[in-house]
Amino acid sequence: MATAPPVSASRGTAAIRSENLCRHYRMGETVIRAVDGVSLQVRAGEFVALLGSSGSGKSSVLNLIAGLDRPTSGSVFVGDRDLAKLSREELAKYRLHVVGMVFQSFNLIASMTLAENVDLPLRFAEVDRAERSKLAREALERVGLRARMDHRPSELSGGEQQRAALARALINRPQLLLADEPTGNLDSHTGTEIMEMVRQFNRELGMTIVMVTHERALAERYAQRMVFLADGKLIDDRPNPPNSDGGRS
Amino acid sequence: MKIPDLTELALRNLRESLLRNSLTTIGISVGVASLVAMLSLGIGLQQLASRRLVKSGLFDTVVVTSHRDMRAMGRERDEGRGVPTPGESRVLDEPARVEIEHLPNVVEAYPDIRFSTELRYEDKPHLTMVSALPESAKSNDAFEGMPGSFFSSDTAPEVILQKTFAEELLGKTPPRGGDEPNVVDLARPLLGKELTLRYAQRTASPAPPSPPRADAANPSDGDLAGTAYSVVSREQKVKIVGIADLDPESMRGPTRARVFLPLKLAESLHVMQLTDLREISRAASDQPVYSSISVRVKNPAQIQVVEDAIKKMGFGTFSILDATRSLRQFFAVLDLFLGIFGSLALAVASIGIVNTLVMAILERRREIGIMKAIGASDGDVKKLFFAEAGAMGILGGIVGVVLGWSIGQVINLGTNVYLKRQSLPPEHFWAVPWWLVAAAIAFAFFVSLVSGLYPAGRAARLDPVQALRYE
Numbered sequence: 226m227a228t229a230p231p232v233s234a235s236r237g238t239a240a241i242r243s244e245n246l247c248r249h250y251r252m253g254e255t256v257i258r259a260v261d262g263v264s265l266q267v268r269a270g271e272f273v274a275l276l277g278s279s280g281s282g283k284s285s286v287l288n289l290i291a292g293l294d295r296p297t298s299g300s301v302f303v304g305d306r307d308l309a310k311l312s313r314e315e316l317a318k319y320r321l322h323v324v325g326m327v328f329q330s331f332n333l334i335a336s337m338t339l340a341e342n343v344d345l346p347l348r349f350a351e352v353d354r355a356e357r358s359k360l361a362r363e364a365l366e367r368v369g370l371r372a373r374m375d376h377r378p379s380e381l382s383g384g385e386q387q388r389a390a391l392a393r394a395l396i397n398r399p400q401l402l403l404a405d406e407p408t409g410n411l412d413s414h415t416g417t418e419i420m421e422m423v424r425q426f427n428r429e430l431g432m433t434i435v436m437v438t439h440e441r442a443l444a445e446r447y448a449q450r451m452v453f454l455a456d457g458k459l460i461d462d463r464p465n466p467p468n469s470d471g472g473r474s
Numbered sequence: 475m476k477i478p479d480l481t482e483l484a485l486r487n488l489r490e491s492l493l494r495n496s497l498t499t500i501g502i503s504v505g506v507a508s509l510v511a512m513l514s515l516g517i518g519l520q521q522l523a524s525r526r527l528v529k530s531g532l533f534d535t536v537v538v539t540s541h542r543d544m545r546a547m548g549r550e551r552d553e554g555r556g557v558p559t560p561g562e563s564r565v566l567d568e569p570a571r572v573e574i575e576h577l578p579n580v581v582e583a584y585p586d587i588r589f590s591t592e593l594r595y596e597d598k599p600h601l602t603m604v605s606a607l608p609e610s611a612k613s614n615d616a617f618e619g620m621p622g623s624f625f626s627s628d629t630a631p632e633v634i635l636q637k638t639f640a641e642e643l644l645g646k647t648p649p650r651g652g653d654e655p656n657v658v659d660l661a662r663p664l665l666g667k668e669l670t671l672r673y674a675q676r677t678a679s680p681a682p683p684s685p686p687r688a689d690a691a692n693p694s695d696g697d698l699a700g701t702a703y704s705v706v707s708r709e710q711k712v713k714i715v716g717i718a719d720l721d722p723e724s725m726r727g728p729t730r731a732r733v734f735l736p737l738k739l740a741e742s743l744h745v746m747q748l749t750d751l752r753e754i755s756r757a758a759s760d761q762p763v764y765s766s767i768s769v770r771v772k773n774p775a776q777i778q779v780v781e782d783a784i785k786k787m788g789f790g791t792f793s794i795l796d797a798t799r800s801l802r803q804f805f806a807v808l809d810l811f812l813g814i815f816g817s818l819a820l821a822v823a824s825i826g827i828v829n830t831l832v833m834a835i836l837e838r839r840r841e842i843g844i845m846k847a848i849g850a851s852d853g854d855v856k857k858l859f860f861a862e863a864g865a866m867g868i869l870g871g872i873v874g875v876v877l878g879w880s881i882g883q884v885i886n887l888g889t890n891v892y893l894k895r896q897s898l899p900p901e902h903f904w905a906v907p908w909w910l911v912a913a914a915i916a917f918a919f920f921v922s923l924v925s926g927l928y929p930a931g932r933a934a935r936l937d938p939v940q941a942l943r944y945e
Contacts, residue, residue, distance in 0.1 A: 293847060293938045314851055321849025332844045332942065336490045346848045348479045393848065 240400065240433040241267040241290055245299040248285050248457075259285040261457035262299065269400070272427045272434040274444035274451045274465075282457035283437045284405055290435060291324050291403050292316040303401065321349055325394030325432075329406035331386040333378040333393075339365060340374040343393045350397060364392040368422065384415035391422055395430075402426060404436040408443060420447050475854050484861035491834065498823075498830040499870045505820030506874025506918045510910065511881045512816035516809040518882075518905040523801065524774070536769040536781050537586070538574060539790045540566040564788045566764045574769055577783050579776040584608040585764040587740045588731055594670040595643045602639055604671070605731030606740030610770065619899070621661035622716030628738040633669060634716040639732035640664055661717040671710040671735075674746040705746050820918065823870070824925040827863055831929030834862070835936070842933055843941025852934040859930035860923060867922025871915035878914070879906050 248260035260282045267273050275283040288294040289301050292308050301308045303323060311319060320326075333342045344352075344361040352360070365371050368388040378386050387407060394402055404423065408416030424447050427434050438444055444451050445465055453461035475483075488495045564570055575583040587606035592599050611617070612624045617634070625632050635643070640660040712735070771780045781791045835842070842855055882904035890900040 288939050291847070293942075314853070317846070317849060317851035317854075320847065321851075324849075326847050328847075328942070332840075332847070334841055334844060336486060345845070348475055348483075349845075349849045349851070349854055351476050354478075397849070 240269040240271070241265070241301070241303050241435070243286075243289070243299065243301040246286070246289060246296050246301055247298045248282075248289060248294060249297045258282075258457045260289065260296070263454070263457070263459045264299075265452060265459060265462070267433060267435060269433050270427070270431050272424070272447065272449045273436070274448035275435060275437045275454060276439065276441060276444055276451055277454035278439060281454040283454050285457070286454065287403055287405055287435060287437050290401070291326055292319050321346060322397055323400055325397065325399040325402045327387065327390045327394050327402070327404045327407045329409035331378070331383070331390045331410070333386055333389060335378055338375050338377055339370060339381070339389045339392075342378065342389060343374075343396055346393065346397050360396055361392075364396045365389070367395070368392045382415075383411050384418060387411060387415075387419050388422065391419070391426075395426065398430075400433060402432045402434045404434065406438055407436065408438070408440070416443070423447070475850075475857060480857055480861045481865065483858055484865050487834070487838075487858075487862055488865060491837070494830055494833070495866060498826045499866050499873070501823035501826040502820070502867060502870025502918055502922065503874035503877055505817075505823035505921075506871050506914050507877035507881060508819040509813065509816030509917070510875055510878025510906065510914050511885075512812035513809060513910055513914075514878065514882050514904050514906045515885075516805065516812045517907060517910065518903045520805040520809070521905050522901055522903060523805070527774070527801070534581075534771045534774050534777065535793065536771060536777060536784065537792045538566065538583070538767040538769055538784055539765070539792070540564065566767060566789060570787070570789070571764065571767055573787065574767065574784060574789075577780060579772045579780055581770040581772055582608060582610060583767050583769045584737055585741070586766040586768055587735075587737070587745065587764075589673065589745045591745075592672045593733060594672065595667070600639070600642060602642075602733055603731040604733045604735060604740075606737040607634075607734045608737045617716065617718060620716050620718050621658050622665045622714070624716060625736040626715070628736045629742065630736055631710060631712045631739060632715045632736065633671075633712045634718055634734045635664070635714060636732040636734075637717060637719050640717045657717050657719040664714050664717060667714050669712050669714060671712050673708055673710070673743060675706045675708045676744050676746040677704050677706055708743075710743065820921055824921045827866060827922055827925035828929060830866075831859055831863060831926060832932070835859075835929055835933045839936065839941045839944045842936050843938045843944065846936070846938035847942060855936070856930040856934040859933050860926045863922045863926025863930070864919055867919040868915060870922070871918030874918060875906075875911050875914050882906060 243263055243265045246260055246263040246265075247258070250257040250259060263282075263286055265286075275286060277283045285294070289296055289308070290303065292303075292311070296309050299309075303319070306319060308316065308319070333339075334345070337345070340358065340361050343364050344357045347357040347360060362371065362374065365374050368391055370385060370388055370392065373381060373385065378389070381389070387410075402423065407423065408419055411419060420443065423434060423436070426432050436444070436448065441451075448465050450462070450464050452459060571583050571585060574580065585606075588603060590601065590603050592601050593604075594600075607625075609625070609628050617624055620634075622634070624634070637657055637660060640657075644660065644663065646660075718734075769780065769784065771777050777793050781793060784791050845855060886902065886904040889903060893900055
């Protein structure tokens with residue numbers, strides 16, 4: 226790792242560790258090996274990009290780390306939790322308190338205002354109303370959407386929606402930010418805006434970031450490490466030194 | 475998730491598909507309305523029946539007799555419940571009456587004064603049974619809408635005649651199979667007229683009290699004071715104030731009276747009664763001894779308690795409790811059947827809830843996926859769908875109760891218009907007690923939650939990865 230680790234005290238310890246991780250689906254007679262024996266370690270505070278073409282299994286790996294899916298075999302540890310061994314209830318708690326997620330299609334709830342979307346995880350965490358609206362306001366402030374907190378997602382541009390999704394992902398102060406093609410639905414200018422924010426979280430809040438993307442340029446510009454997947458297998462894992470144009474400075 | 479948050483989210487979700495959820499809620503309302511309408515009809519009819527019965531005095535009255543009364547003794551022996559033998563039983567006198575009147579749940583206890591006597595009307599003698607009525611008898615059905623009026627006071631020298639006696643006085647015998655004479659026609663020539671009541675007065679020897687307007691001279695036999703009494707023939711003029719169509723004493727069968735006097739007046743007459751002969755050995759004082767006392771109880775449900783208390787005092791009792799028991803049973807069965815029919819609509823409505831919620835799961839699949847991805851547990855999702863079902867249930871319940879109540883009012887109004895045309899008195903058939911309102915809403919809530927079981931479980935089990943992929 227070329228860059229000096231900025232803030233987090235726990236940097237350097239393994240935040241995520243998978244061992245021979247497999248996720249197979251059965252489609253009639255054929256078995257689809259979406260994830261096939263992936264062993265991977267991500268240190269706390271690291272910004273890792275998962276790269277690969279469509280169907281390479283990168284999103285499946287992300288879902289397994291997020292606790293949205295369970296491995297067919299192998300294991301995935303986050304901190305000292307073996308996700309495969311957690312109950313459904315414990316997995317939900319893990320997603321609530323440890324993980325923040327952003328998606329390609331933003332996944333905001335259309336019937337709710339931005340403020341309500343952002344404070345939804347706090348409702349699941351049973352945080353008091355007053356505390357909730359204060360935190361939601363702060364989170365929207367951080368992504369520059371304070372003025373639009375009472376708007377519905379449909380009234381916002383794609384970039385604004387993704388910023389709101391970032392605010393929602395941050396509200397529970399998670400250790401992990403998992404991003405699945407966060408700029409896939411955005412023009413390059415807005416995409417850059419979002420990626421700058423993600424990098425800011427990584428640096429200022431010390432969050433560990435795993436981002437799935439098929440855009441190599443994006444990964445090269447922002448990630449500290451690039452992991453390549455194809456057909457469910459890890460084919461390359463290399464550090465990404467800061468390049469000459471200062472993209473990762 | 476906390477309950478206020480859950481409720482808020484549920485209501486928001488219901489507003490999102492307003493038309494569909496409103497239709498489902500209307501379905502529940504119709505179900506609840508039919509349930510409320512059916513049950514309130516049952517309850518209303520039951521209340522009407524028991525109101526009538528309470529008014530008739532049949533079901534809230536206990537007749538108390540001394541065990542010295544041979545008829546009562548026979549009855550008690552049949553029941554065979556360790557009752558005191560005649561020898562040790564008490565005398566049914568004024569202190570006993572007061573004691574009974576002070577028992578809990580007793581409204582009043584009054585002596586049954588009845589005697590057979592001769593009444594003269596236009597110098598013609600008529601023999602009949604005369605009975606005394608307490609002031610509370612005013613509310614008896616028999617005197618409702620009666621031509622004339624009830625006694626002006628409890629001591630007024632007035633009488634109310636039973637219809638058949640009025641016919642006799644006027645010399646009219648009802649034609650066989652023909653129309654019975656109308657009470658109003660009978661009352662016209664009789665109201666305000668005077669009758670002469672001839673009776674045998676029982677006078678304690680030392681100081682006989684003067685009955686009002688008594689004509690006969692007071693006898694004085696001081697020698698026999700405390701041990702004997704004399705019987706004097708007396709007359710009392712009384713005014714006819716009312717003619718009753720129904721018989722207020724229908725329960726008494728052949729011994730029923732056809733002429734009624736106010737109770738206090740009858741007491742002051744000190745009429746010689748049959749029991750006086752039996753009690754001659756110990757009750758030859760001015761204190762009267764009663765053959766029987768009628769005890770009115772607050773409501774028919776307390777009859778058994780009062781009866782038991784009076785039996786403990788050493789008296790015999792009689793009531794028509796068993797009749798009310800079977801009546802209550804009948805209404806319980808009626809209510810059950812009405813309730814089952816009423817619930818059918820609610821059962822149909824509950825299928826509507828299941829349908830609506832299953833549709834909602836399909837529609838909101840992605841939303842459920844998002845919620846799970848950001849930390850909602852299975853329980854949170856389940857509770858959310860439960861809350862939506864429950865909210866529809868409560869809203870439907872409230873609207874349904876209002877609807878059911880309105881239906882009841884309309885039918886009540888319609889029935890009363892019909893009754894009025896038939897020149898019958900209006901009645902209140904419809905009763906929606908508070909407990910029914912609360913129970914109907916609670917039942918709708920409960921049915922909705924049960925209907926929400928399957929959809930909520932299905933939503934909770936949804937795989938978030940699949941759900942998020944769903945567009």
